[in-house]
Every structure is written in C-alpha cells, then in structure tokens.
Amino acid sequence: MRGEELQELTLEELQHLERTLDVGLSRVIERKEQQIMERLNGLEQKGMQLLETNKKLREKVEELAEKQAVTDHPENVFNEDAHSSESGSLDCDDTSDTSLKLG
Template sequence: MAREKIQIRKINNVTARQVTFSKRRRGLFKKAEELSILCDAEVALMVFSSTGKLFDFSSSSVKNILEKYNTHPKNLEKAKHPSIDLNIDDSNYASMTKQVAEESLRLRQMRGEEIQGLTIHDLLQLEKNLEEGLKRVLERKGQQIMEQINVLQEKGKKLIEENERLKEQVVKIAREEKQVVTESENITYEDGQSSESVSNNALHLRLPQDQVDHHDHNSDTTLKLGLPGSNWV
C-alpha cells in the first residue's frame, strides 16, 4: 500500500507538529551520517526547534567544520566583496549563533532539562552554580524582609508617638473640665446672692425664731463694738 503524500506546509496541530519534527529530525541526522560515511564527507548539521532547542550532528566537530567553512576560499572571496543585504560577518554570526545555543542549553539545564548527557563533573558544577544562585536569591530575599521590618518599625514608632500625644490631650481636657467645675461652685446665683448668703438663709430657716433673734443680736452687738464674734457665746 502506497504512502499518502503529505502536503508540505506548516502543521497547525502542535502535538502532530512535534511528533513530525522528532521523526524527521532523526531521519535527517541519519541521512547526514550515511552521507558522511558513504562519501567520506565532512558533514555538520544544526537544527533549532520552534521552542528554541538546538539539535546538531557532526561527522567530526561542528566547530572545526564551521572554521573550515569560514576559511574556505569561496567564503573569503565573499568577505572581500560583502553583500549589501548582509552586513554581518559570517564568522561572527556563527559565533553568536553558537553562543546563543550554548546559553539556551545552559538555561534549560538550570531548570533540570536535558541533563541526561552530563557527566558527574558537569552535574557537580551545575549543582554548585545552582547553590550559588540560590544563595544570592536568599540574600536578596533577606534584604527585602529587613527593609519591610524597618518600615513597619518606623510606622509603629509613629503610632506610639501619636498615641502619647492623644493621651496628653485627654489629660489636658480633663484638667480643664475639672477647673471649670471648681470655678462654677464659687459663682453667684441668679438672684445675686453668693453661696455664703444662701447658706446663712438656710440656717435661719432651720433654727427656731428665738435662736435666730439671739444670733442676729449677737451679730449686731459684735458689729457695734467692733469685737470679734468668737468672744460671744
């Protein structure tokens, strides 16, 4: 049964696209390996997935093949007459591409991805880098916590000062009210009599008439003789 011919266009389904990419990538690398073996050719192949992952194949060394490519007379001739459309040197472009790929791989490994091919030494170095990064993160976290604590302490200090100020105001208001009450006890009544006159009148009302007359007589005598009332019984 003949295979159904697939139309060459972008696969919209993400899962199907990833499966197709994985299958065809392996097939492409296999063909490149067969080409290098059968024809004694130096082959280098680099593929970036849609997510930025790098996959490469080389019959010897990608770096050596790229250097050989850059120093090829044909490319040197291009360097003498650079294209107007391309202002980036091929060697720099290759170096930048490699650097981006290495940093992308390093970032994924920091997240715990694609670490299957790492040696013990690589894993120990990765662990050391993670510990150092975690240490810096914890230090920064501690700094932010201390800054927040200082802010809260400053707010608490201001609240305490405000509380003391309000207490002083309450004490002051209480003293003023007490003073007003004290002064109100010594003011004259509405009929013009003082509190002492009112007390004397109340005494006259409570005493019998003969005692009142005797009290008044003693008072008059005291006033006439100019003697102190304390010498009279």
C-alpha cells in the same frame, strides 16, 4: 533550573550546574533576608511613630478633660491669690457640700 533534560549531561557539567545553582540560591537567600530586615526596620520605625502619636493624643485628651472639668464645674477653680503656694495645703471649709451627684 527545574532539573529537566539532565540525562545527557556529564558529571562535570552536573557539578558546574550544581555550583551555579548554589551561587544563585545564595544570592536569592541573601536578597530575601535583606528585604525582611528592611521591612522589619520599617515596621519598628512605624511602631515608634505610632507610640509617640499615641502619647501625644493621650496628653491632648487629658488636657481636654481638664478643660472640660473646669468648664463644667467652675466652682473647682481656685483663686491663686486666695491660696498661698508655699503652704502646700488648701484651706477647707467644713460647711462645703461634698456630696457626689450622679447623673
């Protein structure tokens, strides 16, 4: 396999050895390609799972942020009975305080 002790081989023996090595090399290459494809498919599936998990986590963060905003600013919660869902707009009180508070 390493090409040692080839001096004593005949031409026919060398050709047979070459064909044997070619067949073996083809099998090695085929198996290597198979393993690469399996690994690639596994990584693609893992990537899809990570994207889905990321999407779910983003949705959860948005929900928590909305809940936190409602908890921090209860004046932002509207009474559904006071506003008609059919009107499409909210009645604004011109006297309301719309200043931004930083802190």
